[in-house]
Amino acid sequence: xxxxxxxxxxxxxxxxxxxxxxxxxxxxxxxxxxxxxxxxxxxxxxxxxxxxxxxxxxxxxxxxxxxxxxxxxxxxxxxxxxxxxxxxxxxxxxxxxxxxxxxxxxxxxxxxxxxxxxxxxxxxxxxxxxxxxxxxxxxxxxxxxxxxxxxxxxxxxxxxxxxxxxxxxxxxxxxxxxxxxxxxxxxxxxxxxxxxxxxxxxxxxxxxxxxxxxxxxxxxx
Numbered sequence: 001x002x003x004x005x006x007x008x009x010x011x012x013x014x015x016x017x018x019x020x021x022x023x024x025x026x027x028x029x030x031x032x033x034x035x036x037x038x039x040x041x042x043x044x045x046x047x048x049x050x051x052x053x054x055x056x057x058x059x060x061x062x063x064x065x066x067x068x069x070x071x072x073x074x075x076x077x078x079x080x081x082x083x084x085x086x087x088x089x090x091x092x093x094x095x096x097x098x099x100x101x102x103x104x105x106x107x108x109x110x111x112x113x114x115x116x117x118x119x120x121x122x123x124x125x126x127x128x129x130x131x132x133x134x135x136x137x138x139x140x141x142x143x144x145x146x147x148x149x150x151x152x153x154x155x156x157x158x159x160x161x162x163x164x165x166x167x168x169x170x171x172x173x174x175x176x177x178x179x180x181x182x183x184x185x186x187x188x189x190x191x192x193x194x195x196x197x198x199x200x201x202x203x204x205x206x207x208x209x210x211x212x213x214x215x216x217x218x219x220x221x
Contacts (some may be wrong), residue, residue: 004040004043004051005166006036006039006040006043006163006166007036007040007052009036009159009162009163009166010033010036010037010040010060012156012159013029013032013033013036013156013159013160013163014033014060014063014064014067016029016152016155016156016159017029017030017033017067018067018070019152020153020156022153023071025153025156025157026067026071027071028160029067029156029160030064030067030068030071032160032163032164033064033067034064035163035167036163037057037060037061037064039167039170040052040057040060041057
C-alpha cells in the first residue's frame with residue numbers, strides 16, 4: 001500500500017518543526033499538522049477500510065502534541081534577555097565588591113601594593129583547564145549557516161502552503177462529486193416521465209398511420 005501526499009507532507013513537517021525558532025510559524029505548523037492528521041484519519045482504502053491504523057495515528061498525534069507542549073513552555077517561560085542578565089551580573093558583582101571593601105575597612109586592614117611583575121605574570125597565566133573557550137566562527141560561516149536556515153524555513157513554508165492547497169483541492173473535488181451525484185439523481189427522477197412521453201408519442205404515431213391507411217382505402221373505393 002502506497003503512502004499518500006498528505007502523509008508525506010506530515011512527516012516532513014514533523015521533522016522540520018523542532019528546528020523552527022519563529023513562534024508564529026511554529027504555531028502555524030502545529031495547526032497544519034493537526035489538520036493533516038484529521039485528513040489521514042479520514043482516508044479509506046478501495047475496500048472502505050481505514051488506510052492508516054490507529055497505532056500509527058496515535059504515534060503521529062503524540063509527536064504533534066509534544067511539539068505543541070514545547071511551544072506552550074516557550075510562551076509561558078520567556079528567556080531572560082542577555083543584556084538584562086549581564087546587567088544583573090554587574091550589579092551583583094559591584095555589590096559584592098562594596099561589601100568586601102567595607103569589611104576590609106572595618107577590620108583595619110590595608111591593601112598591600114602588588115608588584116607590577118606579579119600582575120603581569122598573572123595576566124599571562126593560562127586559563128583553567130576546566131573551561132574551554134567557545135569556537136569562534138567567521139562572517140563567512142555565519143552567513144552560510146543563516147543562508148541554510150533561511151532556505152530550510154522557505155522550504156517548510158512552501159510545504160505548508162502546498163498542504164493547504166491540497167486540502168482545498170480535495171474539498172473542491174468532493175463538492176464536485178456531490179453535485180454530480182445530485183444531477184444524476186435528478187435525471188433518474190425524470191426518467192419515468194420521459195419514458196411515458198415516448199410511449200404516448202409512439203401510440204399517437206400509430207393512430208395517425210392507421211387513419212391515413214383508412215382514408216387511402218376509402219379514396220380507392
